[in-house]
Amino acid sequence: MIPIALEKNAVVKGLCPHDCPDTCALLTTVEDGRATQVQGNPEHLHTQGVLCTKVSRYTERTYSPERLTQPLKRVGPKGSGQFEPVTWEQAIADIAAQLKSIVADNPEAVLPYSYAGTMGWVQGESMASRFFHKMGASLLDRTICASAGGEGLTYTLGGKMGMRAEFFSESKLIVIWGSNPISSNVHFWRRAQEAKRHGAKLICIDPRHSETAEKCHLHLPIRPGTDAALAFAVMRELVVHDWLDSDYINRYTLGWEALKERAMTWTLQRAAEVCGIDESLIRELAHDWGTTAKAAIRLNYGMQRVKGGGNAVRTIACLPALTGAWRDRAGGLLMSSSSVFKPNKLALHRPDLLEARRPRLLNMTTVGNDLNHPGSDAWGPQVKALLVYNSNPMAIAPNSSKVAQGFAREDLFTVVLEHFQTDTADYADYVLPATTQLEHWDVQGSYGHTDLLLNKPAIAPVGQAKPNTEIFRLLAQAMAYTEPCFLEDDLSLCRTAVGAEVDFETLWTQGYVSMPMPEAPFAEGGFPTPSGKCEFVSERLAAQGLDPLPNHVPNYEVPAAGQPYPLAMISPPARNFLNSSFVNVASLRAIEKEPLLEINEIDAKERNISTGDTVKVFNDRGEYHCKADVSRRARAGVVNGLGIWWRKMGLNGTNVNEVTSQLLTDLGRAPVFYDCQVEVSLVKKA
Ligand SMILES: Nc1nc2c(c(=O)[nH]1)N[C@H]1C(S)=C(S)[C@@H](COP(=O)(O)OP(=O)(O)OC[C@H]3O[C@@H](n4cnc5c(=O)[nH]c(N)nc54)[C@H](O)[C@@H]3O)O[C@H]1N2
Ligand SMILES: Nc1nc2c(c(=O)[nH]1)N[C@H]1C(S)=C(S)[C@@H](COP(=O)(O)OP(=O)(O)OC[C@H]3O[C@@H](n4cnc5c(=O)[nH]c(N)nc54)[C@H](O)[C@@H]3O)O[C@H]1N2
Ligand code: SF4
Ligand SMILES: [Mo]
Secondary structure, eight states, rough: OOOOOOOOSSSEEEEOSOTTTTOEEEEEEEEEEEEEEEEEEEEEETTTOOOHHHHTHHHHHHTTTOOOOSEEEOOOSTTOOOOEEEOHHHHHHHHHHHHHHOOOOHHEEEEEESSSSSOOOTTTTTHHHHHHHTTTOOOOEOOOTTTTHHHHHHOOOOOOOSOOOOGGGOEEEEEEEEEOHHHHHHHHHHHHHHHTTTTEEEEEOSSSHHHHHTTSEEEOOOOTHHHHHHHHHHHHHHHHTTTOOHHHHHHEEEEEHHHHHHHHHOOHHHHHHHHHHHHHHHHHHHHHHHHHHHEEEEEEEGGGSSHHEEEEEEETHHHHHTTGGSSSOEEEESSTTSSOOOOOHHHHHGGGTTTTOOOOOOGGGGGGHHHHHOTTTTBBEEEEOOEEEOOHHHHHHHHHHHHHHHHTOOTTTEEEEEOOOOOOGOOOSEEEOOOOOOGOOOOOOSSSOOOEEEEESOOOOTTTOOOOOHHHHHHHTTTTTTOGGGGGOOOHHHHHOOOOTSSSHHHHHHHHEEOOOOSSSTTTTOSTTSSSSESSSSSHHHHHHSOOOOOOOOOOOOTTTOOOOOEEEEBBOOTTTTTTTTOOOOHHHHHHHOOOOEEEEHHHTTOOOOOEEEEEEEEEEEEEEEEEEEOTSOOEEEEEEBBBBOOSSSTSOOOOTTTTOOOOOSSSTTTTTTTOOOOEEEEEOO
């Protein structure tokens, strides 16, 4: 449904919808109805005319011969990937008939499963939410990425907001904490480089000697899940050396005496032992943080994928207030800016369609267990239908063998809306071809800057692909949902999403608008917490029976004497993939070559492993085969299994998530991908 005619030859303004903090403004060149080039808009402050390697190849992905171009119906056993084409009419009618019979029994037996394949507010959860709300389907708790850190940040600062990305260029100290921006936040890295040219010191805190760590002045290769211990030791040094801004603390923070008492138990020696690094590194970090004006932290989600992830973010988020770093626009902290502008969810998602019903909430992180649950009075009905869009759970959810077992259930009816025949699509009863960003309308904000962007379609849908919105419109019609909201077109949904206060004219002509936000948001306090202060102590946590102060919460899985799995595994993204997206783009896969496990020389030698050997990574949950890279990117005791390969492109049909667990974080009910002990053994010499 495209209400505006497409031009045959044009440069069309759009936005990159991928799950990336940069949210670039795109310019797509269309020649004779075909997109020939996708470039960054040079006028957009945060894009600066530059895209990452992945999206500069967007036409290759869009016109890939592997694009799904027609609806498919399963003809072979589940997971075999055997399908035959059907018409849209038949697919929609069959799906609606199946859903009707399940819904008649209990609508909560239907589960939507979606995440951020597109972060667009329209192709994300607009028509889809309306559809599931009207149905009364189970609700999905979307926790797979950021909810531990998001909650941690919100308890301390009051919301997902912080420094403005552009002012990192002026900082004199940038601590890059749990993030590899060269790979995952490349436009921020350009800012950090600019600051470095003007004399800033860059410090990286990451168990992996990442591409970014390599280019910083100082690297603290801490053990996974020990960030809070490090932050407490920094606090103690700030106290001991009197590097505190007492005026800021007195005016704008809550609970310093209690926090100080806890911090004072973290001597350099204690933290160095827990973190597995030299005391001198902690001393240098604390000295720099305590004595540099314009000191900034770029905190990111890599460090909150462990049991104590929420508390780690709470602890680190205290540091800028202690030194008054927030007073300067080039000081403070940025983790996410997504609270600065939120879509109008009531109008877009229409939760009112639920009326008096309050369906259960199922956590997307535990989909492996949930699909295998037989149902009970307390838990609710067994899941009988699963509708997947904007996500590839077979590859990205933890504990894959459980996920695969669930998806393989013959009595589970599965529909997958996709661009490609992913691992998840292989298990579908129906696969429905979806449009890409070049083919549909959308609008969205960003979690790395504070602009709002509009995406106009540049080309007609490839093959018979349809936007997610249109697919849910057709399903609503077939289910006889007659509310007018199921007829709203995509451009109108864009307007609904942003609401009346946004200047849509500017969005339309320029492609983006900047949201008003102070240059230094917490220079004079004004934290959006209940107390209006930076809350070291949280009444809201106390009311839930939780520790009101941040703490170091050790990992679930730690190396211990006699324990069979001595190596900690983290699985950060490979640079040229975006989660499991782009793995099937030939030119990008050619750069990444094969699934890799980075392993330190010491650990490799003990196991007779050399670079290029095929190795097995395993624990009680499963095993995963890949190629070894004996590398200084891995510290002793920690292996890095770069993600997230499609299972079917892996060496033994599995990927890293074969060994990760379904345990949850301290706050936010999120996954603990990087809290995972394994053993590694040689399979075959190179
Ligand atoms: N190219 C590319 N870009 C991406 C993505 C991608 O897959 N590929 N994914 C996107 C998504 S979904 C997200 S959420 C963001 C994530 O963005 P970031 O949070 O910046 O994530 P990563 O690049 O994964 O960096 C995480 C870093 O944290 C490190 N790390 C792991 N465990 C710990 C720990 O316990 N403590 C500390 N201090 N560090 C730790 C890892 O080694 C890794 O280098 O990036 C987005 N951008
Ligand atoms: N081991 C391990 N696992 C991880 C992580 C890790 O670091 N390590 N990272 C986690 C993180 S941070 C995240 S965010 C999740 C990401 O998990 P997902 O959000 O599932 O991300 P992707 O793997 O990129 O899969 C998105 C899918 O959506 C499809 N898609 C894109 N646009 C559209 C559209 O417009 N319509 C439809 N119908 N489909 C579309 C893409 O083709 C792609 O297959 O993975 C998590 N899993
Ligand atoms: S993935 Fe990130 S860096 Fe690449 S184009 Fe999209 S928003 Fe920009
Ligand atoms: Mo993510």
